[in-house]
Amino acid sequence: MGLIERIFTTVFGGERNVIRDTVEVFRENAEAGAQRAHAVQGQAMAQYGAEFAHPRHGGFDRFMDGLNRLPRPMLALGTLGLFVTAMINPLWFAERMQGIALVPEPLWWLLGVIVSFYFGARQQVKSQEFQRAIVGTITRVPQVVENIETLRKLRADTPRVADTGADSRLALAAVEPSDNPALDAWRRSRA
Template sequence: MGLIERVLTVVFGGQNNVVRDTVEVFRENAEAGAQRSAGVQGQAMTQYGAEFLVPRRGGFDRFMDGLNRLPRPALALGTLGLFVSAMVEPLWFAERMQGIALVPEPLWWLLGVIVSFYFGARHQVKAQDFQREIVSSVSRVPEVLRNIGEIRALRSDSVAVADTAPDAALLAGTTEPTGNAALDAWQQSRR
């Protein structure tokens, strides 16, 4: 009996459990892993909490922090506003976009430099493209003015906006009632 007891004590009992030690080579001890995970999570929460402990600052500092948080939401909401205005008032939107087409390329580059500087990016431009885009913008002025005139002529309050002109077939087509298959079928079912 002493021999079996000694073998079982070596394998399962005492300070060194051979089976446990062998299994832990291939599989993590769940209890020890949970303790390590709790320690890591506690340290992370302590670090995150320390980031939000800000010393009291004056009114000017709080105002400037608020002001620095405005550009990104303003750009995002302004872009969404442009989409909404394009759907709600397309003629108004088209007139504004024609006006934007007149903005010379150097001003767009300047705006890009300002915005990219604000957001910490670098902006580079090439001298040949700079001159070419200025000439291109200026050459589009007559076309833009013509487009604005055509857009304004499309307004619903313009005189004779729906005029059929000398097209007799179109005029006849606008004055004759057209058939409605669903209405005809409903009227047949009621008879």
């Protein structure tokens, strides 16, 4: 018993588990990974909470917070407003658009840069999510094509779709009349 006990103590004893330690080289310990993820999430939430821990008492801080929330709604509502204005008062709208036509090209470039920097990061994230979705869709294309081909083979107008092959019992069962109460009721109603 001493030899077996020493072997088990070597492999599993001494607060060590050689098998577990070896496996963890190739695969993450799920419990330890969950604990690390929980710690990271807790730290992120603590950092986020610390950012807002001190109330902003000044009018300037509140004004800037409100101002930071305005660009997206203003752009969206302003664009919709332009469409409504063009329908309600086309002459007034055309006069304003003539004024926009006089804006120099460098100023349009500057506006483009500002809008790109403001919305660029969000656009990049959305673009990457879209690309991942496209890749996921493309990986399913062969399976979808195969499913469509299988479904087309099952259509009633496909030649030999109901062919029983060499199965004689199935061929006899297909031509043997069966009890069908709905068909019997229909026949009685027609008689």
